[in-house]
Amino acid sequence: MPPEKDNPRAWDKSHYHLACVEDAVAKAHQICSEKGVRLTPTRLRILELIWRSHKPIGAYALLDEIKLEHKSAAPPTVYRALDFLIEHGLVHRIQSLNAFVGCNDPGHVYSGIILICNDCGDVLEMDDAKISETIALYTNNLGFQLSSQSIEANGTCPGCRG
């Protein structure tokens, strides 16, 4: 197990597949290789920055960081990398925050559920078959052909409840 300090999101260790930046990068390399897509230096760097932040991070915060080491970076630099990472399931967009987090289990089958702590800003991704299937069932009953879903929950994490 990687060092604890690398993963301060300790409120649900049991769900964690990827515990640190290194794990995430290794997994990303593996997935991109399997898919035959290119994890270019910029894409990799953005992924690392997202994982290093340990919190949802916005596109312009990523831009500020990558500019330090990559002077020519501009908004498209970041958004292109994000599009790629999201398309291949390595990163999720948090709609309610306009921010991004690393997917904790790239390739997961069920729709992720994002839990957002309103106090500390920390985020946990849960993948639950039952919730996804319940939604799929209900929408199918309406004749709606489901292609994707986004579930975001706000509240207070165990740590912040004291």
Added chain:
Amino acid sequence: MPPEKDNPRAWDKSHYHLACVEDAVAKAHQICSEKGVRLTPTRLRILELIWRSHKPIGAYALLDEIKLEHKSAAPPTVYRALDFLIEHGLVHRIQSLNAFVGCNDPGHVYSGIILICNDCGDVLEMDDAKISETIALYTNNLGFQLSSQSIEANGTCPGCRG
């Protein structure tokens, strides 16, 4: 039942509590009265414009419309009204679209689920106890105190499936 043309979202009539602008306005007056809050002319007008659009509508589209009749309107005019309408459950924000729809059943107990048709852009709000409760159950098991949730699903509506 109000005229059909007022409600082109015909793919799930059974779920509709409010079928037209007039219903929505009447219900809004009732709710604001009960709560002792003021449904001012601007707030009412924004609510009507949202309901009249029959689709999710963005803040700046609302601004364009209200400017026609209210020359001094500016972004804060619209955002303040939206904040009020959302706070009192009369309107929902669709995170993935940065757009707004009228709540079909103001005061509903369970979290609404927004179904978005990728073809026609139409939206349906479903309120389902089971889904909300399933999410609440799972998050509680993690020690997470749930305060709100946002569920948005994308897919194809029955009409667009042909």
Added chain:
DNA sequence: TTTATCACCGTTATAATGTTACATTTTTTA
């Protein structure tokens, strides 16, 4: 009645987020 307070709105400016378009470079394919 005067004064204070409050919610609401007008107004201007600006911040934050995201996209388009086109040129250039790099990588892959034939």
Added chain:
DNA sequence: TAAAAAATGTAACATTATAACGGTGATAAA
């Protein structure tokens, strides 16, 4: 190698949202 495709550089622009401050009108003390 030559052509095609993918990725990136670059500048400008578009969209969405908020901050700040002052004015107005209703309501509530003093």
